[in-house]
Amino acid sequence: MTRRYALAAAGLAALLGFAAPRAALAADRMPVVATFSILGDLVAQVGGDRVAVKTLVAPGGDAHVYNPTPADAKAIAGAKVVFVNGLGLEGWFDRLLKASGTKAPIIVSTKGITPREMEAEDEGHDHDHGADKKKAEAKADAPKMVTDPHAWQSIANAKIYVGNIRDALVANDPAGADTYKANASAYLEKLDKLEADTRAAFEKVPAEQRRVITSHDAFGYFGAAYGIEFLAPQGVSTEAEATAKNVAKLIRQIKAEKIRAIFVETITDPRLINRIAKESGVKPGGAIFSDSLSPATGPAATYIDMVRHNVKLLTAAMVGA
Structure with missing residues (x-):
């Protein structure tokens, strides 16, 4: 013992x-x-x-x-x-x-x-009156720019x-x-591989089908890099309010251009995108990650996992898979 x-x-x-x-x-x-x-x-x-x-x-x-x-x-x-x-x-x-x-x-x-610079969306009311209208007209020649x-x-x-x-x-x-x-x-070697795989994935999608609706304007750099047009009812910040005018315009564009890819972002309230999807007759393609990773048990626990997850969902929706 x-x-x-x-x-x-x-x-x-x-x-x-x-x-x-x-x-x-x-x-x-x-x-x-x-x-x-x-x-x-x-x-x-x-x-x-x-x-x-x-x-x-x-x-x-x-x-x-x-x-x-x-x-x-x-x-x-x-x-x-x-x-x-x-x-x-x-x-x-x-x-x-x-x-x-x-x-x-x-x-x-x-x-x-x-940095990607763009003209700020009109986040006010759809119609200006009186002094407000004059102020708006005075600023028309100098649009407000925002940084993405x-x-x-x-x-x-x-x-x-x-x-x-x-x-x-x-x-x-x-x-x-x-x-x-x-x-x-x-x-960096892993990112080189990720970049090559991402480009190869989108090259298989016809250019006219590379159009996507997301909750807010978070994918501008992605779109510029890989030849995709992203449209969103909100601006570059989730603090921005989507106007009724912008939402209606987006729905008309989806119908006219037969856009197939509509996505909810994981950090945003899904109700607006779900409403746009319902009124346009397009089924949402799932949840993609824009500003945040998933928890460790989710599909986007790392940056590389996030990009691969998004690419898989985006390409599937674009081609109607």
Whole structure:
């Protein structure tokens, strides 16, 4: 019995010996913050085991209208590096940053990307009266322009995100430079494969059938990259209100051009798209991911999974499969 206990004690000590370094490794990881789940995944792919990534807007959340919590301010205060998207996506971030009092560098992950600019949709009433009409006429020659923040929807842009993330991690953790560079290089190869597969998938769809309706204008970069026309009742932010005029126009266009692909986005209220689908007689093609990943058990737990999921649904709907 004594020998058995001795062996058991030795085995327990060995297990604890192996567990301790793992626990220490986790504790030694550099704490970093990413504002939303897609960006968080890109940071995790490059950072690997050397970083502990805290994502503020969790999978399924909407970064356009997020309400930060005291825990978010605490996370930023304790971070060594903070990654944001920029391009106007996180309108709430400056207030959170000030509340956190952090000294961490703020990395704009879209640095170097050419932003997509567009004329803002009319989000007011369909008819102006009196002074309002005069103001509207005065501004007619100078349309308001907005920046599309959804740059990650182009895989070529995602590669720029990865380069910016790699450089920031190397600068703030030089001891891990080789790891970050190797991780980034391996991930960029995966993105090259993803890009090739995506282009090949859409090349099989006739150009006249590459038209898609989505909840809000989140796929402009994707459409420009892969030759697809995306139409949406809402603008580039989910905060925008879809006017009755825009919805009616969209329904007429769907019927006239026989658009087959209508999708609900996972972060938006499905009622508007379902109404458009019903009135146009087109069945929705499912839920696609625009601004957020799915939970780990879902079909879009990573950036690469998200793109592949969206491509599969989009191509099937376009060809009427």
